[in-house]
Amino acid sequence: MAPSKTSQPTQSNAVLSLWKAYNENTSTRLKSVDAFLVFLMLSGIAQFLYCILVTNYPFNAFLAGFASCVGQFVLTASLRAQVNPQNRSEFKEVSPERAFADFALGSIVLHFFVYNFLG
């Protein structure tokens, strides 16, 4: 999100109400998934900053680490979307158990390539 400066008061209001709505409507499980997502995002940002500010020398290692974060992030986000009860109608063929199995398979494949690429 990019809160613009012109409408600061309404903005913070809106963000607050968003935070409130989020806290009220989200189950604990999804919140823990979200916490993991935030962690992955921060880890990815840290690596990216390191790459820009310090060095990108073993570029493949950076890519592997960064792709690990991004890949894990989207796989987890996918899992979150699939198990979210609000999306039940969209994912008729994917049960929560199936979603977790998919997530596990995707992560294994992803980290196989990550490991191979670390060098």
Next chain:
Amino acid sequence: MTATTAYQVPANLSPTTVANTSSLLRIVALALISGAAIASRLFAVINFESIIHEFDPWFNYRATKVLASEGFYAFWNWFDPTAWYPLGRVVGGTIYPGLMATSGVIYSALRAVHLPVDIRNICVLLAPGFSALTAWATYMFTKEMKDESAGLLAAAFIGIVPGYISRSVAGSYDNEAIAIFLLMFTFFAWIKAMKTGSAFFGTIAALFYFYMVAAWGGYAFITNMIPLHALALILMGRYSSRLYVGYSSWYAVGTLASMQVPFVGFQPVRTSEHMAALGVFGLLQIIAFAELVRSHVSSKQFQTLLFASVIGLGLLGTAAIVGLTYKGWIAPWTGRFYSLWDTGYAKKYIPIIASVSEHQPTAWPSFFMDLQFLIFLFPAGVILCFKQLRDEHVFVIIYAIVASYFAGVMVRLMLTLTPVVCVTAAIAFSTLLDTYLNPEEPEAIDEAPKPEASTSAVAPDTSSAPTKKQKKAAPPPAGSTLAELVTKAPGTSKRKTGVFGLDTRLLVVANAIGMLVFFVWHCTWVTSNAYSSPSVVLASSNPDGSQHIIDDFREAYYWLRQNTAEDAVVMSWWDYGYQIAGMADRPTLVDNNTWNNTHIATVGKAMSSSEEVAYPILRKHDVDYVLVIFGGLIGYSGDDINKFLWMVRIAQGVWPDEIQEPNYFTRTGEYRVDDQAPQTMKDSLMYKMSYYRFAELFGGNQPTDRVRGQQVPKTGPTLDYLDEAFTSENWIVRIYQVKKEDPLGRDLKTANAFEQGKKRKRTKPSPRRKAIA
């Protein structure tokens, strides 16, 4: 339920029987299609022998032999000092290893079960084997678009369509042999992932994408097709969490996987060709986040703000990519890519690409030749996709548009058009059959339809009808259990449109079957006549009609193999580099890899300049033998004289002062080899080597070049710096040995003159002699 049927449908079948029978029929049909696909590709083996075809396959074969005999690591680290002499080539890092790895795995697997199959036979039969898999993948893909019956038709079409056979006959051991299967299967997995929102299929798509990247440079087609589809869906307002899951899992895993291939390396994050996929990935993340926020907040103001910030971020991302391109961090489009948009580009800037015949624009007749009646059904199928326009149909439509364009630009890309033509044609064809095989009659408007009960006439139809129209939205005939199966799809109770009577049905269906029969006929004819020639071995027919094999290439290559030193360097035009390396096992200056334009231009210069100029070039590159292809005697049109202008053009690109294309034409702008040929042409090494002693064959009669249809001079060219070493039976391959410097330090021309006892009076000027020494 008053609907009447045009012919009787068996009423006492249980749904399970129908389902089981139809699935059995499907399996049998797929097995037969696979058999037909494999069998029709074996013409080359039956007419000739089990041999590797053409040019590139020879390199793949040679690499596979290294892989099979020395193991994967040796293959991975293989540096080939004999190619691109004296530069050498890092083979492991400059190839797509998927094809060789596939053959290597099959080879090892067969050996593990104690089936000692020759690696050559695996290579020869790989393409037909994978064509069966392609048929299956196309079936799966089309099934997602319409239903099983369309899938079977599509599988049958792709199994025998010449557009695909042209690149996958037995012996055509090239990357495309496995790539089309991977293409179709990746697309199938993508459609499935997008439809069901399953990360599993997304991962499968990524894995097959990885395989595709490892197998064929055309993977960029997938890299851009899938994002294009996703983008189109977003723009159509069809974003869904399923799309997010499918695309994200494919891209995140697939991109990382693609970077494992050394030849691709960091390209997926560094070149413009791959940026579309990255951009759509970023866009999807933003949209997904926005959707999440939206689900929690309903404030109108907030939502507009969100919308604005999504667009803002999208623009920012695009600007970032453009900025990075300017700064040089992301490489701009490559020349090969530009040549897809501007067909004149390659000819102007990269003649080496334009010189390849398969990079020429497609001629109209070849669409009919390669696709026959499918090309007529193709637009109909696309329109049918528009009629339903589910998410997956958007994919087919985009694919059809993009591939049609590319197929028009380059003959070679006909290959990517063929699958989508088969799919859409199958959709159109099966819709036709569905309509006319459906026993339902529409509601009569004025009078009751006459009950058709001529069971004897329709006996053959009834067996195929149930499988052909399972999902057709049709109201059930009263009381039949079969009908319950049919009503799976939500159909309205009455049909307003339809077909009356049996005669129309029979007429249309008979016509349709007629078209199919002609299609099979055409495919068989094209395959056996046009696409099954190995081009290493040529065939002609004797006066009595029997086949006469022209085996000059192998004759010459084996001569090289057996009569020359193992490190003797052979110079030829780059087309024959792989064959010389594969069959003669001798170092070559240039080959079909064409990675170093200057090196090729050097060869072009040597071929197109006079002996005196060419000789130092040859000596500097340690060339021992020069090989030319000459078709003038037997009428083989793919010879070096016909390719000569490309050599001149490529050389001119590097040495514009020394080589000029107009010098090789007559004053009237004709390309001639007879007495009117310009002096530059007559002096060129290529001309001399081609026609050296050619006139002697005709015993004083007027010698005729049968390819160009021109009369060449009775007194042929003379050679001072080269010796004729070998000429094959039909003169197709001529090999010349480069003479060493004269031991007495004379230049070779004068030395020759001295040997022949001619011109003894005209003494050599001594300063010149000193200069040479």
